[in-house]
Amino acid sequence: MTRSTTRSPQDSPRAVQDPAPPLSHGLKQRHLSMIALGGVIGAGLFVGSGVGIATAGPAIVLLFAATGALVMLIMRMLGEMSAARPSTGSFSVHSEAELGTWAGTTSGWMYWLMLCAGVAAEATAAGAIMHSWVPFLPAYGWVAVFMVFFCASNLTAVKNFGEFEFWFSTIKVTVIVAFLVLGVLGILGVFGNAPGAGNLTDHGGFFPTGAAGLAAGLLTTISGFAGLETVTIAAAESDEPSRNVVRAVRTAVWRIAVFYIGSMAVVVTLVPWNDPKVATAGPYVTVLDRLGIPAAGTIMQVVVLVALLSAMNANIYGSSRMAYSLVTRGQGPRLLSKVTNGVPAAAVVASCLFGFAAVIAGIIWPTTVFAWLLNIAGCSVLVVWSIVCLTQLKMRRRLERETPELLLVRMWGFPYLTWVALAAILGVFAVMATSSDGRHQLLGTAVVVAALIAADRLKQRRDRRGLSTPQP
Numbered sequence: 435m436t437r438s439t440t441r442s443p444q445d446s447p448r449a450v451q452d453p454a455p456p457l458s459h460g461l462k463q464r465h466l467s468m469i470a471l472g473g474v475i476g477a478g479l480f481v482g483s484g485v486g487i488a489t490a491g492p493a494i495v496l497l498f499a500a501t502g503a504l505v506m507l508i509m510r511m512l513g514e515m516s517a518a519r520p521s522t523g524s525f526s527v528h529s530e531a532e533l534g535t536w537a538g539t540t541s542g543w544m545y546w547l548m549l550c551a552g553v554a555a556e557a558t559a560a561g562a563i564m565h566s567w568v569p570f571l572p573a574y575g576w577v578a579v580f581m582v583f584f585c586a587s588n589l590t591a592v593k594n595f596g597e598f599e600f601w602f603s604t605i606k607v608t609v610i611v612a613f614l615v616l617g618v619l620g621i622l623g624v625f626g627n628a629p630g631a632g633n634l635t636d637h638g639g640f641f642p643t644g645a646a647g648l649a650a651g652l653l654t655t656i657s658g659f660a661g662l663e664t665v666t667i668a669a670a671e672s673d674e675p676s677r678n679v680v681r682a683v684r685t686a687v688w689r690i691a692v693f694y695i696g697s698m699a700v701v702v703t704l705v706p707w708n709d710p711k712v713a714t715a716g717p718y719v720t721v722l723d724r725l726g727i728p729a730a731g732t733i734m735q736v737v738v739l740v741a742l743l744s745a746m747n748a749n750i751y752g753s754s755r756m757a758y759s760l761v762t763r764g765q766g767p768r769l770l771s772k773v774t775n776g777v778p779a780a781a782v783v784a785s786c787l788f789g790f791a792a793v794i795a796g797i798i799w800p801t802t803v804f805a806w807l808l809n810i811a812g813c814s815v816l817v818v819w820s821i822v823c824l825t826q827l828k829m830r831r832r833l834e835r836e837t838p839e840l841l842l843v844r845m846w847g848f849p850y851l852t853w854v855a856l857a858a859i860l861g862v863f864a865v866m867a868t869s870s871d872g873r874h875q876l877l878g879t880a881v882v883v884a885a886l887i888a889a890d891r892l893k894q895r896r897d898r899r900g901l902s903t904p905q906p
Contacts, residue, residue, distance in 0.1 A: 457522060459673050460593035467685050469665050470682040478657060478658035479741075483697075484714075484716050487707050491707040491708075493648060494707075499695050502690045509662060510845050513680060514841065514844055516683075517680050517843050518676075520670045525663065525822050526760065528825050529825040532829050532832070540883055540890075544814040548818075549756070550788045552661065553785070554793045554795075556745045561573040561574060563738065564576040581793075588782045589774075589779055589782050599744060617697075633703055636706070653865075656816070660812075662686065705717070715731065719734045750786060754782040758773075
């Protein structure tokens, strides 16, 4: 195994590569396209969005529009960088090249932590659903079944991950499209009386909870988009990484608007935002019941289970590849760099074990350790996005100067929209600081970021001492 060497700030960023044996290239364009879609259609949309509606009212549409616009900008930046220099480590490799090892270490391990925490949360929710259907096995037993199954499938071949995500995402996309069609027909009065604009203007108006509700709803909408970046990681294991990532990112960008904003517009138009069922049963079940669709609750419970399993699968994949990239660049324990049949087996197992340990923590310490972990994970995506913006600003200028032919996709309105995105992220941090829960999240995240940067600094100092020590 080739060891990564200490790099001075003056060294060319092109020297920062994943120096390990290449992984297999078993993903195809259809896999990447559906992975990109699956990343934006999760349990957060089907269920979690109900909390956002109950918090912000009909104005949730504007929040999803604003958050969706920010995500589109982030994905465009990631698409530009990944198409130019495809890498298993995606933004972690790029940020290390442009900003220094501290940025690669921080963004990579924060993203890994976020995905592993997501695995735990999704496995816990999926286990609860299965236990309600098949109660002879406890919820944590179902969690173990899911963890073992997806760990095994990710260990065999990357194409297995791709196939699972393809069919999981196909189911989710089909449900969303059917929901939008039924919703529009309901708005037009095909299913009973047309609701008109009453639900948008009554019950306190379009902004019923004011600025406080918008601030609380903002954090909910952002968490729904976390994980979309996995498609730029997966692109490195496709047959034509540069071309495929461009297509996948473009597909994801415009469908964000259709699926998220369209769905929320349908929900708040058809049902009152303060209907208790919106937050408890979920907005989709509430709408389908309103339209008279039989067995709506059962149908959506199956879809939510599919969404949870899809997210588990994607998060295990993404976290294992990020960990693999980090350790092969000398930013983690080398034992995780073991590759078997083109799959980073050690990193897959480690990510699954961490996720299962987090599930156990949720059972033993649900309000302390597990809550802390989820809070840190929820804020991690904002840290990653901030570093992505800073990286793209520098990398774009370097590419234009040195290798403009690699700019297969370009960030819109560069550099102005990149600065707008960064300012928006800083604005979200400022909004979080206005609430007690938000301040706790920020504090915990700041501690983890500081620890990662300190660890990187200690490693760099140790490596410099090693290089300066005379060899016998």
